[in-house]
Amino acid sequence: xxxxxxxxxxxxxxxxxxxxxxxxxxxxxxxxxxxxxxxxxxxxxxxxxxxxxxxxxxxxxxxxxxxxxxxxxxxxxxxxxxxxxxxxxxxxxxxxxxxxxxxxxxxxxxxxxxxxxxxxxxxxxxxxxxxxxxxxxxxxxxxxxxxxxxxxxxxxxxxxxxxxxxxxx
Amino acid sequence: xxxxxxxxxxxxxxxxxxxxxxxxxxxxxxxxxxxxxxxxxxxxxxxxxxxxxxxxxxxxxxxxxxxxxxxxxxxxxxxxxxxx
Numbered sequence: 001x002x003x004x005x006x007x008x009x010x011x012x013x014x015x016x017x018x019x020x021x022x023x024x025x026x027x028x029x030x031x032x033x034x035x036x037x038x039x040x041x042x043x044x045x046x047x048x049x050x051x052x053x054x055x056x057x058x059x060x061x062x063x064x065x066x067x068x069x070x071x072x073x074x075x076x077x078x079x080x081x082x083x084x085x086x087x088x089x090x091x092x093x094x095x096x097x098x099x100x101x102x103x104x105x106x107x108x109x110x111x112x113x114x115x116x117x118x119x120x121x122x123x124x125x126x127x128x129x130x131x132x133x134x135x136x137x138x139x140x141x142x143x144x145x146x147x148x149x150x151x152x153x154x155x156x157x158x159x160x161x162x163x164x165x166x167x168x169x
Numbered sequence: 170x171x172x173x174x175x176x177x178x179x180x181x182x183x184x185x186x187x188x189x190x191x192x193x194x195x196x197x198x199x200x201x202x203x204x205x206x207x208x209x210x211x212x213x214x215x216x217x218x219x220x221x222x223x224x225x226x227x228x229x230x231x232x233x234x235x236x237x238x239x240x241x242x243x244x245x246x247x248x249x250x251x252x253x
Binding site: 012037041043045046048049050051052053054063065068071072079081082083084085086091095 | 170171172173174175176177178179180181182209210212213
């Protein structure tokens, strides 16, 4: 038995999509960004997202459908990728955010991004990620808790279009 | 290690096909698209399918109606995209 096989297997990264979305937002745009209506309706039809989880990292990559089909091939045995439809609010937010930056060539080679525990720890615990709806899209910003709470309270009393999500992971 | 492929291409194709069917069946595209899905991505795909099917119809008798419908549809989409 090889040395590698004798070592205990570490569990792979188990972050949920809310965490992934917040980590992506902090890594790619700590000063905030705006998802335009155009971004919401322009996910590519010729590519899909591959999500690869390992004990030390998580990689998201926009890959061509042909490559996705090869990765899903049953002949790969335990290495074969499973498939899932785009579902859930935070998964949609994370994928739309990633595509927003991929379109601007801000992701890595092959339109992929790798997140590690370092990126997770880098998200400040004293900030709140806030989304505010505008006529042209949705603006995402990291704000101090107190300011975010004040804005959210004001907004609830008035328009009710602001969503508050905590960055505490 | 695990890998998951997250797909939306089939959903979009399905939405476009439903849009094309809706175009053949007739009706107001804005209402039909809104009824089909609340998600802007799927609504847009439905609309695109509808437009493609409408553009493919070359029947002269339907020409005027087609232009009117496309105009209304474009206005509707524009209105949708302006909504907060």
